[in-house]
Amino acid sequence: MVLSRRYRLFLLLFALAAPGAFAACKSKQAPPREVAGGDAERGRExxxxxxxxxxxxxxxxxxxxxxxxxxxxxxxxRGDIAHVAPNTPDNLIKWIRRPTDLDPRTKMPTLGVSEQEAKDIAAYLYKLNGE
Ligand code: HEC
Incomplete structure (x- = not known):
């Protein structure tokens, strides 16, 4: 009896908490990431x-x-960049310009991308949301 009452309480708490947990999960999957001064079309070029x-x-x-x-x-x-840094605009710009600053052992080369170009590329990559 005591157990089943606890179990009911558990179910009730779960029912109350679950929608919030799912909502949090969803918002984690598609965070709004804006790159100040970045132009996605130039990024594509x-x-x-x-x-x-x-x-x-x-x-x-x-x-x-x-x-x-x-x-x-x-x-x-994605939550992170190459498993080494959180996927934020600043980190992505750094990664595109000098990947070895974030991961000294990465195989991605430093290609001489300018700050502005890195912003543009980041703006383009943040348009890739899988849709
Ligand atoms: C010579 C091959 C090569 C080129 C050219 C290259 N990359 Fe990469 N890139 C890699 C590798 C390898 C990784 C994986 C990093 C690791 O695991 O160390 C990577 C990782 C990445 C990631 C992280 C991906 C993830 O899933 O977290 C991004 C973003 C990225 N590259 C963007 C670019 C952009 C933008 C350019 C052009 C400016 C570029 N790369 C050019 C090899 C390359």
Whole structure:
């Protein structure tokens, strides 16, 4: 009797807490990430210029079908960058400019991307939300 009452209480608490937990989960999957001063269209051009697509599959960029590394499909929904840093605009700009600053052992090369170009590329990658 005591147990089943506890169990009912548990069910009640779960029913109350679950929608909140699911909502939190959902908002984690699609955080709004804006890159101040970044232009996604210019970013697409910069991605072509630096041939990021030689190693990555990048949706919407002609010829970007590389298989050396992670496809960047749905990148906006990822929680981290290459498992080394939280996926924030600042970290992404750093990563694009000098990946070894965040992970000294990464195989991704430093390609000489300017600050502005990195912002533009970040704005483009944050449009990739898997839809
Ligand atoms: C020579 C191959 C190569 C090129 C060119 C390259 N990358 Fe990468 N990139 C990698 C590798 C390898 C990783 C995985 C990092 C690791 O695990 O160390 C990576 C990781 C990433 C990640 C993190 C992906 C994730 O799922 O967390 C992003 C974002 C990224 N690259 C963007 C770019 C952009 C933008 C360019 C062009 C400016 C570019 N890469 C050019 C090899 C490359």
């Amino acid at each position: 910069a991605i072509k210029k630096y041939a990021c697509g030689a190693c990555h599959l990048i949706p919407g960029v002609e010829g970007a079908i590389g298989k050396e590394s992670h496809p960047l499909w749905g990148f906006a929904n």
